[in-house]
Amino acid sequence: MSNQLYRPEEVIQMIEQGKVLMLAGDESQLDQLPDGKWVGGTIPYFMTKDGGMFTKDYIYVNDITDKISDFEIKHYDANNIDSIVEQSYENGFSFLILPGLTDVWSRYALESPEWEDIYVNPVVGWVSGVKYEDFGKIKPKTYAGNQSFTDQAVVMHAKLPDEKVARVEIINVYEQGSGDEIYFDQKGFGNNECVIDGKHYDLYQYLKTNNIDETLPLVANYAGANINVGSIWDKDRQRADLFAPVFPETPYKVAKSRDFDYAREFKCHIAKEPSREHIVFSCNCLFNYVNFGLEGKNIADVSGPVTFGEIAYHVLNLTFVYMVIE
Structure with a gap:
């Protein structure tokens, strides 16, 4: 089975079998893995079918071996991250992991909306992180096989069979409130x-x-x-x-007050997805995990990493992101 947590020794076996994998886990576990057909990033928070979970002992696996016809693994720094679009396949998707709060994360977040052809093929993924209490003390990592980085993005460009297509969607339970309109003079992260x-x-x-x-x-x-x-x-x-x-x-x-049942709202949204059984990747935000108390709480049997940011073409926050292949 794919899209669930595995013990490191089980993941090693998958890698040795030549499977094409997208991984998430704590640095202590990802550092143990051999080279192979995989990309990964650090995070110790997850959505599981038993509820939200914090663990440094397991690795989350998305096995896409049987869903793609070819792939290529690349890594990019802040100087060349804009080439991610031109290096993608004609029909496929690019699975991207950005290390949180780095130059490459910042450039992608700020500039990707303006890149030519950014919407031709789905770009989906997440921002790697660490235990919340270690934020600012330990650097998030990304992995291209057993090669790890603290300042580079990793991408798995995947090619799909001609009869298949990838689609990326988001679920956002927040809406604008009725307060003041707030503007910013410059593109960026606010500068307060x-x-x-x-x-x-x-x-x-x-x-x-x-x-x-x-x-x-x-x-x-x-x-x-x-x-x-x-x-x-x-x-x-x-x-x-x-x-x-x-x-x-x-x-x-x-946003409007979050005085509502997140799980109930989420289930109403995900129920509208006609191809729910074909979801091959999903992630949610650590803000949602903390703010809505999702540890131990099941939300509609979805699973995936809980991240420092979500990628659905662009860098998002407090958003559930998922990709369907149909």
Whole structure:
């Protein structure tokens, strides 16, 4: 079976059998694995069919061996990450893992929306991370086989049979609230300056003064799709550090209150997916895992890594991302 947690010795056996794998796990386990047809990234949080789980002892496996006709593994730094599109197959997908809070993560997050042909083939994946308490102390890693990186993205470009196509979707339970429209002068991660009613404000002070729940994201509406920007408040430095980029001339609003049952809302959304049985990859956000208390809570029998950011063409926050091959 694919799309579940395995013991490291079981994963080693799969690699030695020549299987094509997309992996997620703690550094202590991924470092044990031999070279092979796999890419991976560090994270110790997972969605499982038994509920959310924190573990450093298992590795999450997406086995795509029988779903693709060819593949190529690449790694990119901040200088050449823009070549990810041109190196993809004509019919397929690119599975991308970005190391969190690095130059390559930042460049992809900021610039990918403007790259030519970015939407021709699905780009799906996640941002690697570490145990929350180790954030800022231990660097997230990515892996191309047994070669690991702290400053490079890894990509598995996968080719699909002619009769198959990949499709990437998102589930976002957040909506814009009824508060002020918040703008930013520059593309970036906020720099804690924002514009409201034509006046410049310190973002952290605005959110704090207006008694905003610090767990609520900013939400922008892009042609009907709600896109979140999560933040972590650094109260010592008095900053709201954003984990996805903001863009000028785009109105953001603080999300509506999260006073709802996440599992119930999620099940309503996923039930609308007509090809649910063909989901080959999914991931959810660590913000959702923490804010909604998902440890030990089953949400519609979906599974996958719980990440420092989700990739559905672009870097997202507080969003469930999944890919279907049909």
